[in-house]
Amino acid sequence: MALEHEFYLIPKTANIQEYWQYTHEERTYLDCVVLHDDLILYIMDSLKWIPTKNPGIRNMPAGYGINYHGLTLFDNQSAITLRNVFSAWRDLFENAPKVMKLTGSFVWSDKEEGEYERLILNRNLVIMQLERLITMAEKLLDGEVYIYHSGI
Template sequence: MALEHEFYLIAQDTDIREYWQYTHDEKTYVDCVVLHDDLILYIIDSLKWIPTKNPGIRTVQGYGINYHGITLFDKQSAIPLRNVFTAWRDLFKNAPEIMKLTGSFVWSENEEGEYERLILDRNKVLMQLERMIAMAEKLSDGEYYIYHCGI
Protein backbone atom coordinates (compact mmCIF):
# COMPACT_ATOMS: atom_id res chain seq x y z
CA MET A 1 0.00 0.00 0.00
CA ALA A 2 1.35 3.40 -0.99
CA LEU A 3 1.61 6.08 1.67
CA GLU A 4 -0.63 9.03 0.89
CA HIS A 5 -1.69 12.38 2.31
CA GLU A 6 -5.31 13.38 1.87
CA PHE A 7 -6.39 17.02 1.70
CA TYR A 8 -10.13 17.72 2.06
CA LEU A 9 -11.81 21.07 1.37
CA ILE A 10 -14.57 21.35 3.97
CA ALA A 11 -17.06 24.00 5.02
CA GLN A 12 -16.06 26.25 7.92
CA ASP A 13 -19.07 25.17 9.98
CA THR A 14 -17.88 21.53 9.97
CA ASP A 15 -17.28 20.06 13.42
CA ILE A 16 -13.53 19.43 13.18
CA ARG A 17 -13.43 17.11 16.19
CA GLU A 18 -15.93 14.76 14.58
CA TYR A 19 -14.80 15.15 10.95
CA TRP A 20 -12.04 12.52 10.90
CA GLN A 21 -14.63 9.76 11.29
CA TYR A 22 -16.39 10.75 8.07
CA THR A 23 -13.63 11.92 5.74
CA HIS A 24 -14.29 9.28 3.11
CA ASP A 25 -17.98 10.16 2.83
CA GLU A 26 -18.25 12.41 -0.24
CA LYS A 27 -21.15 14.28 1.37
CA THR A 28 -18.82 15.72 4.00
CA TYR A 29 -16.34 17.53 1.73
CA VAL A 30 -16.34 19.87 -1.25
CA ASP A 31 -13.13 18.60 -2.89
CA CYS A 32 -10.30 16.19 -2.14
CA VAL A 33 -6.70 15.90 -3.36
CA VAL A 34 -4.49 12.92 -2.54
CA LEU A 35 -0.72 13.45 -2.72
CA HIS A 36 1.79 10.62 -2.61
CA ASP A 37 4.12 10.62 0.38
CA ASP A 38 7.18 10.82 -1.93
CA LEU A 39 5.99 14.19 -3.24
CA ILE A 40 5.19 15.46 0.27
CA LEU A 41 8.65 14.46 1.52
CA TYR A 42 10.25 16.17 -1.47
CA ILE A 43 8.51 19.51 -0.75
CA ILE A 44 8.15 19.21 3.04
CA ASP A 45 10.64 21.95 3.94
CA SER A 46 8.58 24.52 2.04
CA LEU A 47 5.38 23.32 3.74
CA LYS A 48 6.93 24.46 7.05
CA TRP A 49 6.44 28.07 5.91
CA ILE A 50 2.65 27.77 5.97
CA PRO A 51 0.75 28.72 9.15
CA THR A 52 -1.46 25.82 10.22
CA LYS A 53 -3.41 24.43 13.13
CA ASN A 54 -3.04 21.03 14.71
CA PRO A 55 -6.31 20.22 16.48
CA GLY A 56 -4.69 17.20 18.14
CA ILE A 57 -2.29 19.10 20.39
CA ARG A 58 -2.59 21.71 23.11
CA THR A 59 -0.58 24.37 21.23
CA VAL A 60 -2.87 24.47 18.22
CA GLN A 61 -1.11 27.21 16.19
CA GLY A 62 2.01 26.26 14.28
CA TYR A 63 3.60 25.83 10.87
CA GLY A 64 3.75 22.95 8.42
CA ILE A 65 1.87 19.70 8.31
CA ASN A 66 1.40 17.11 11.00
CA TYR A 67 3.06 14.33 9.01
CA HIS A 68 1.37 11.46 10.88
CA GLY A 69 -1.84 13.17 11.93
CA ILE A 70 -4.27 15.96 11.30
CA THR A 71 -3.50 19.47 10.07
CA LEU A 72 -5.97 22.28 9.51
CA PHE A 73 -5.40 25.05 6.96
CA ASP A 74 -7.60 28.13 7.34
CA LYS A 75 -7.90 31.69 6.02
CA GLN A 76 -4.51 32.56 7.54
CA SER A 77 -2.95 29.70 5.53
CA ALA A 78 -4.50 30.68 2.20
CA ILE A 79 -1.86 32.92 0.62
CA PRO A 80 1.28 31.02 1.76
CA LEU A 81 -0.35 27.69 0.83
CA ARG A 82 -1.29 28.96 -2.62
CA ASN A 83 2.13 30.51 -3.17
CA VAL A 84 4.10 27.43 -2.14
CA PHE A 85 2.06 25.09 -4.34
CA THR A 86 2.14 27.60 -7.22
CA ALA A 87 5.94 27.78 -7.00
CA TRP A 88 6.26 23.98 -7.12
CA ARG A 89 3.80 23.81 -10.02
CA ASP A 90 5.76 26.40 -11.97
CA LEU A 91 9.04 24.60 -11.29
CA PHE A 92 7.69 21.17 -12.24
CA LYS A 93 6.27 22.54 -15.52
CA ASN A 94 9.87 22.54 -16.73
CA ALA A 95 10.46 18.87 -15.88
CA PRO A 96 10.40 16.02 -18.38
CA GLU A 97 7.17 14.00 -18.56
CA ILE A 98 8.68 11.37 -16.28
CA MET A 99 10.33 13.18 -13.38
CA LYS A 100 13.29 11.45 -11.75
CA LEU A 101 13.97 13.07 -8.40
CA THR A 102 16.38 12.40 -5.57
CA GLY A 103 14.58 11.12 -2.47
CA SER A 104 15.66 10.38 1.07
CA PHE A 105 18.95 8.79 2.03
CA VAL A 106 18.37 5.13 2.95
CA TRP A 107 20.50 2.25 4.13
CA SER A 108 20.42 -1.09 2.34
CA GLU A 109 20.63 -4.51 4.01
CA ASN A 110 24.38 -4.68 3.41
CA GLU A 111 24.75 -1.34 5.26
CA GLU A 112 25.52 0.68 2.15
CA GLY A 113 23.66 3.94 1.92
CA GLU A 114 22.19 5.59 -1.14
CA TYR A 115 19.53 8.09 -2.13
CA GLU A 116 16.15 6.81 -3.22
CA ARG A 117 15.15 7.55 -6.80
CA LEU A 118 11.65 8.97 -7.07
CA ILE A 119 9.85 8.46 -10.36
CA LEU A 120 6.81 10.72 -10.75
CA ASP A 121 4.47 11.48 -13.64
CA ARG A 122 4.81 15.23 -14.28
CA ASN A 123 1.31 15.67 -15.68
CA LYS A 124 -0.30 13.88 -12.74
CA VAL A 125 1.70 15.96 -10.25
CA LEU A 126 0.82 19.19 -12.08
CA MET A 127 -2.87 18.29 -11.99
CA GLN A 128 -2.70 17.59 -8.25
CA LEU A 129 -0.87 20.85 -7.59
CA GLU A 130 -3.45 22.80 -9.65
CA ARG A 131 -6.22 21.34 -7.51
CA MET A 132 -4.35 22.22 -4.30
CA ILE A 133 -3.93 25.81 -5.58
CA ALA A 134 -7.66 26.02 -6.35
CA MET A 135 -8.52 24.73 -2.87
CA ALA A 136 -6.09 27.22 -1.27
CA GLU A 137 -7.77 30.09 -3.11
CA LYS A 138 -11.11 29.09 -1.62
CA LEU A 139 -9.66 29.52 1.88
CA SER A 140 -9.26 33.28 1.36
CA ASP A 141 -12.92 34.09 1.96
CA GLY A 142 -12.91 32.33 5.35
CA GLU A 143 -15.77 29.97 4.50
CA TYR A 144 -13.65 26.81 4.17
CA TYR A 145 -10.89 24.78 5.78
CA ILE A 146 -8.51 22.31 4.24
CA TYR A 147 -8.29 19.25 6.46
CA HIS A 148 -5.08 17.25 5.97
CA CYS A 149 -4.88 13.60 7.01
CA GLY A 150 -1.27 12.46 7.34
CA ILE A 151 0.01 8.97 6.73
Protein backbone atom coordinates in the same frame (compact mmCIF):
# COMPACT_ATOMS: atom_id res chain seq x y z
CA MET B 1 -0.61 0.17 0.00
CA ALA B 2 1.07 3.43 -0.88
CA LEU B 3 1.46 6.12 1.75
CA GLU B 4 -0.75 9.10 0.94
CA HIS B 5 -1.73 12.49 2.29
CA GLU B 6 -5.34 13.56 1.80
CA PHE B 7 -6.37 17.21 1.56
CA TYR B 8 -10.10 17.87 1.97
CA LEU B 9 -11.83 21.17 1.23
CA ILE B 10 -14.55 21.31 3.86
CA PRO B 11 -17.18 23.88 4.82
CA LYS B 12 -16.46 26.01 7.85
CA THR B 13 -19.60 24.53 9.46
CA ALA B 14 -17.95 21.09 9.74
CA ASN B 15 -17.10 19.85 13.22
CA ILE B 16 -13.31 20.03 13.02
CA GLN B 17 -12.67 18.24 16.32
CA GLU B 18 -14.63 15.16 15.19
CA TYR B 19 -13.93 15.19 11.44
CA TRP B 20 -10.94 12.84 11.77
CA GLN B 21 -13.13 10.16 13.33
CA TYR B 22 -15.18 9.69 10.17
CA THR B 23 -14.14 7.11 7.60
CA HIS B 24 -13.35 8.34 4.12
CA GLU B 25 -16.80 7.28 2.93
CA GLU B 26 -18.56 9.18 5.75
CA ARG B 27 -16.72 12.47 5.28
CA THR B 28 -18.57 15.27 3.57
CA TYR B 29 -16.29 17.53 1.60
CA LEU B 30 -16.33 19.92 -1.33
CA ASP B 31 -13.15 18.65 -2.97
CA CYS B 32 -10.32 16.24 -2.20
CA VAL B 33 -6.74 15.94 -3.46
CA VAL B 34 -4.45 13.04 -2.60
CA LEU B 35 -0.67 13.46 -2.78
CA HIS B 36 1.78 10.60 -2.60
CA ASP B 37 4.05 10.59 0.44
CA ASP B 38 7.16 10.73 -1.79
CA LEU B 39 6.06 14.12 -3.13
CA ILE B 40 5.23 15.43 0.35
CA LEU B 41 8.67 14.38 1.62
CA TYR B 42 10.34 16.01 -1.39
CA ILE B 43 8.68 19.39 -0.72
CA MET B 44 8.51 19.09 3.08
CA ASP B 45 10.92 21.91 3.94
CA SER B 46 8.76 24.45 2.11
CA LEU B 47 5.58 23.16 3.79
CA LYS B 48 7.07 24.24 7.13
CA TRP B 49 6.55 27.88 6.09
CA ILE B 50 2.74 27.59 5.99
CA PRO B 51 0.74 28.74 9.04
CA THR B 52 -1.46 25.87 10.25
CA LYS B 53 -3.45 24.56 13.20
CA ASN B 54 -3.53 21.12 14.78
CA PRO B 55 -7.14 19.94 15.20
CA GLY B 56 -5.93 16.83 17.03
CA ILE B 57 -5.00 18.90 20.07
CA ARG B 58 -7.44 20.77 22.33
CA ASN B 59 -7.82 24.45 21.39
CA MET B 60 -6.14 23.76 18.01
CA PRO B 61 -2.80 25.46 18.64
CA ALA B 62 -1.33 27.47 15.80
CA GLY B 63 1.97 26.46 14.27
CA TYR B 64 3.66 25.94 10.95
CA GLY B 65 3.82 23.02 8.55
CA ILE B 66 1.84 19.84 8.24
CA ASN B 67 1.42 17.23 10.91
CA TYR B 68 3.06 14.43 8.93
CA HIS B 69 1.48 11.53 10.86
CA GLY B 70 -1.70 13.29 11.90
CA LEU B 71 -4.07 16.11 11.19
CA THR B 72 -3.52 19.64 9.95
CA LEU B 73 -6.00 22.46 9.44
CA PHE B 74 -5.45 25.24 6.92
CA ASP B 75 -7.63 28.33 7.27
CA ASN B 76 -7.69 31.82 5.75
CA GLN B 77 -4.46 32.63 7.65
CA SER B 78 -2.81 29.84 5.64
CA ALA B 79 -4.25 30.78 2.25
CA ILE B 80 -1.65 33.04 0.69
CA THR B 81 1.44 31.11 1.78
CA LEU B 82 -0.20 27.78 0.93
CA ARG B 83 -1.13 29.03 -2.53
CA ASN B 84 2.29 30.54 -3.14
CA VAL B 85 4.25 27.46 -2.03
CA PHE B 86 2.22 25.07 -4.18
CA SER B 87 2.28 27.55 -7.11
CA ALA B 88 6.06 27.73 -6.93
CA TRP B 89 6.36 23.92 -7.01
CA ARG B 90 3.90 23.73 -9.90
CA ASP B 91 5.85 26.35 -11.85
CA LEU B 92 9.10 24.50 -11.21
CA PHE B 93 7.70 21.09 -12.17
CA GLU B 94 6.26 22.51 -15.41
CA ASN B 95 9.87 22.62 -16.64
CA ALA B 96 10.49 18.93 -15.89
CA PRO B 97 10.32 16.08 -18.39
CA LYS B 98 7.05 14.10 -18.50
CA VAL B 99 8.62 11.44 -16.31
CA MET B 100 10.25 13.22 -13.39
CA LYS B 101 13.18 11.41 -11.79
CA LEU B 102 13.89 12.98 -8.42
CA THR B 103 16.26 12.20 -5.58
CA GLY B 104 14.40 10.89 -2.54
CA SER B 105 15.38 10.04 1.01
CA PHE B 106 18.62 8.34 1.99
CA VAL B 107 18.01 4.67 2.79
CA TRP B 108 20.23 1.88 4.04
CA SER B 109 20.54 -1.36 2.09
CA ASP B 110 21.06 -4.88 3.48
CA LYS B 111 24.80 -4.56 2.93
CA GLU B 112 24.96 -1.55 5.25
CA GLU B 113 25.65 0.71 2.32
CA GLY B 114 23.22 3.50 1.85
CA GLU B 115 21.87 5.19 -1.22
CA TYR B 116 19.29 7.76 -2.19
CA GLU B 117 15.90 6.56 -3.35
CA ARG B 118 14.94 7.40 -6.92
CA LEU B 119 11.47 8.89 -7.15
CA ILE B 120 9.68 8.44 -10.45
CA LEU B 121 6.68 10.77 -10.78
CA ASN B 122 4.34 11.66 -13.61
CA ARG B 123 4.80 15.39 -14.20
CA ASN B 124 1.31 15.98 -15.59
CA LEU B 125 -0.36 14.19 -12.67
CA VAL B 126 1.68 16.11 -10.11
CA ILE B 127 0.91 19.44 -11.80
CA MET B 128 -2.81 18.61 -11.91
CA GLN B 129 -2.80 17.74 -8.18
CA LEU B 130 -0.91 20.93 -7.31
CA GLU B 131 -3.31 23.05 -9.38
CA ARG B 132 -6.26 21.60 -7.50
CA LEU B 133 -4.57 22.42 -4.19
CA ILE B 134 -3.86 25.95 -5.42
CA THR B 135 -7.55 26.38 -6.29
CA MET B 136 -8.51 25.06 -2.86
CA ALA B 137 -6.07 27.48 -1.21
CA GLU B 138 -7.62 30.42 -3.07
CA LYS B 139 -11.04 29.42 -1.70
CA LEU B 140 -9.64 29.75 1.82
CA LEU B 141 -9.37 33.51 1.38
CA ASP B 142 -13.11 34.09 1.83
CA GLY B 143 -13.04 32.39 5.24
CA GLU B 144 -15.98 30.07 4.51
CA VAL B 145 -13.96 26.83 4.12
CA TYR B 146 -11.02 24.95 5.58
CA ILE B 147 -8.53 22.54 4.08
CA TYR B 148 -8.21 19.51 6.30
CA HIS B 149 -5.05 17.44 5.86
CA SER B 150 -4.93 13.84 6.96
CA GLY B 151 -1.35 12.55 7.16
CA ILE B 152 -0.09 9.02 6.79
